Amino acid sequence: MNKIRLSPLVSAIILTGCSSAAFAQLGTNLSVDARSLSLGNAVTADPPGISAVHFNPAALTKIQGLQTDVQGIVANFDIQREFTVPEGYNVFGYSDDPLVCKDGPEIAADICTDFKDKVTSEAEYVSLYVPFLKKMVDLGANQPVAAPTAGIAYNPPGSKFTFASAVYAPLIAGFGAENGNAGNYMGQQVALERVTYLSPTIAYQVSDELSIGGGVGMSYQAIGLKTDLRFPNELIGMLRMIDEVVCTPFKENSDIITDILLLGMCNTEEGMNPFGRFGQMQIALEQSLSPSYNLGVLWEPREDFSFGLVYQSAAKMRLKGNYRVDNAKAPRELINGLMSSPTGQILAAILGFPSSVPASESGLVSMDFEYPQHVQAGIKYKIMPDLQVNFDVGWTDYAAWDKFRFEFDRTISALKIAKLLSSDVTDSSLALPMGFTSPWSWGIGIEYSATDRLKLRAGYEPRTSSIPDGKRNTMVPINNAQLFGLGVGYQFDSDTDLDLSIGFLRSRDNIPANTSSLANQTGVNNLLLNPYAGLNVQTATKITILGLNYRTRW
Template sequence: MKIIRLRPLVSALILSGCSSAAFAQLGQNLSVDIRSLTMGNAVTADPPGISAIHFNPAALTKIEGLQTDVQGVLAHFDVQREFSAPADYNVFGYSDDPLVCHDGPEILADFCTDFKGEVSGDVEYASLYVPVLKKFVDLGEGMPLAAPTAGIAYNPPGSKTTFATAMYAPLIAGFGAEDGNPGNFMGQQVALERITYLSPSIAYQVNDELSVGASVGMSYQAIAMNTDLRFPNDLIGMLRMIDEVVCTPFKENSDIITDILLLGICNAQEGMNPFGRFGQMDLAVEQSLSPSYNLGVLWEPREDFSFGMVYQSSAKMRLKGKYHIDNAKAPSELIKGLMSSPTGQILAAILGFPNYIPASESGLVAMDFEYPAHFQAGIKYKVMPDLQVNFDVGWTDYAAWDKFKFEFDRQISALKIAKLLSEHVSDSSLALPMGFQSPWSWGIGIEYSATDRLKLRAGYEPRTSAIPDDKRNTMVPINNARLFGLGVGYRFDADTDLDLSIGFLQSRDKIPANTSSLANKEGVNNLLLNPYAGLNVKTASNITILGLSYRTRW
């Protein structure tokens, strides 16, 4: 079976933070080097050509003379999500959620009489955020993401020093869907990109056994998204009950007495609904220059054995950009109703509510973001003259994502309401606790030399999720994942190599109702980001990567 695929501003920003976290775990090292992909990324002790800039710059000393590498990577994202209502599904007594319920407006019951069962809707196409245009570009249904890379290295004759630079994408991913897709409440279009456009590197051969190296990466970082928003929460359910039950007798017969007693809530032209659409948000933040560095060591005591180690530094950034919100009518009418009553105005003043909610809001936003540090070490061992085994272990500091902080150039009406629910919110800032973990992972690769010219490769890398069980979400559905790779390398002559690779990453996850505070948890204190509160969620991600590499020496 196929699986799918208090306020708009606050939730959209939270979504953007979550998307970066999930994407980073999903896309790490998938678009850097295709030979590494087929070896389960277990190449610290056996880095491939100029891509050693990323995996272990010390191995650049293995390059002789002038060498160039050109690679093309195509990635196809098949992201699916499925939603279903458990037997006891309700939000403050209401269960007529149109996402999972067939009932139309002709059914007057507050509870659903005909549940749909499993609701599916795939992510429909890949998307990219284009820096110069500052907008999304949708690639069309079935079209893959492309990540071309290129590099050049030079080792002067007789020198122990090698110089290099490359352009590559440590992380690039994005998706989108058409209007009406049930998955759009956690991102209709999402893109996360880190593109290293310049990476000056140097490696030095200390002796016949030991090499050291370093590289400095100059990268572009962007996070962009637009999303529909809804808040199926008991507080919103209570407001619906007040509108439909308490206010019904006074809708056409209100007076000053009822306005005072009912705080003016009944004067709203449209009532609140926990299953209604609250608005739509566009957000994009970026940084043109985000520097980081890699340090590597390569030890080769014997021809059949080597040990490698690399440290990839973190990159702390201050991402800046713009946001735009289109607010739905219902929340605006609620504030308008409060302002129509003396007692409503007093309550709003005590709580610090805005005097009104505009139809749209725009402004500048900044986000503190850290691309996490990574450490990896591994060995290469030739079991037989024609059979080589690589094994690596690695650690990524996703615990640096303890929280994401957003700051705005003005006071936001959304935050004036949300600050009542959290100590992490002020009128013009938001700090979102994330609680991510720093997992260890491993990978293994096998390379068989069928002939002097032909090499066959296979790799496997199980990826432990950095996302805690109570933070799983559907933005990019991933928990634990498995990466498989197959490849073939062919040497045309002493100076020219061609590699062809295919990789497949698979992730499956179940998020039972009321288990994740970033997807489907119930409770009054989970208002801000639970668009599927009370629903069961299943996710599946299948990513297929094809790559071609051409390497030549001059």
């Protein structure tokens, strides 16, 4: 980032990209429908009520007359990160990182004499981005996030058409922590949400065995981020060495000769430190109308077997918003030092460095973002009259997240320095290579009819990570994940149903030191984002979801 200052803006933008990517995979389909959650989302051939608008529009033909669905999804996020020191840990010979070192200011040593056994960090509360306020809001410690949804469908008497629309949240997630949390260097507050507020859908019953359907979803998309910044990099370690070793004799008695020879780098009030805080970044991006469409087919050749297929289109967006960067004193002083020397000014001019770095910067930012397309197919089969098994396979085009490109409304001094390091950076834009993959996934669900009114459900959905090993990070700690679901359905009468479900998603990851370029890579080329360079990182995410659905026919 500013090789020295370029840090705050560039890195925080990168963090935003990472958060959206990781959250999208982590939170997909967790807050859409209670019954589907209990069946591991294996419902393409057996979609639930009006939520078929999302899972397979063709299944809306199973609705008779006028029907309404009202449901609430409540989720609790438990996100923990652990940092440990491997043997030989140091950055350019320095290891007195206050994050992992117990040594106090009374110990004047560059090498830590007493490391902490481990440092733990956990998310302390849920954060959501509120559109009208244009900012993130904390829900308080240990408070869950709620996603109420509703839908309505109508099948005119004797008609083969069914019309429906629903309000639901395909993706909603967010977390935050207080100042001083060890995990704040990759997101003190993070929020990502996609809310479909209108979804006009039509289904048509072609025959007794075949139905088709399609609909348009109109959604709101938002990304919010607040993060502290630091850059434990070899080049910054070298700058600390210059400040503490080379410059010490000249701090109080420099002259024109030393200014020329040392490029003015000794004329700073505060020197660079690879373990120091470089500032803080806040950014918010949103789009009020993000259209997409769903197409579905449902084939039911026998009473005990059905096949479903759904295609959910990509949603290409132009997210727009604001950013604010607060720069720490050390990086600002470094540029001031260069500007105090004739040779420093010449070097800065040759490299295109800014002549000064303000205490804070703000402006407008935009990015092209694509919510990926998804294809899913599944079957429903009744092994026995009272026992049904659902099985689905699906594919999501996360490879569309090969690169995120951010564009700014003005020339940014940080980017003027960053462009020297990468061809993906210009004076007013930044492209972040992500290299995501598009894995296949599957899910299975079992439904047992205990009585004519009572149904018991269980489901399992393993979620294969689309994040390459070399890009894993702690923004949203996720690699591979497992979703377990349990539920019960009860029919009060011929027109009223109630579904109660609970889901549990878990993900664990181990990122050994120097294995991820978005977390802990060491070396000279880790300038962009590695706040935990050289440290071992372990992550654990647990999400508990409770869903209640009330369905009524009129």
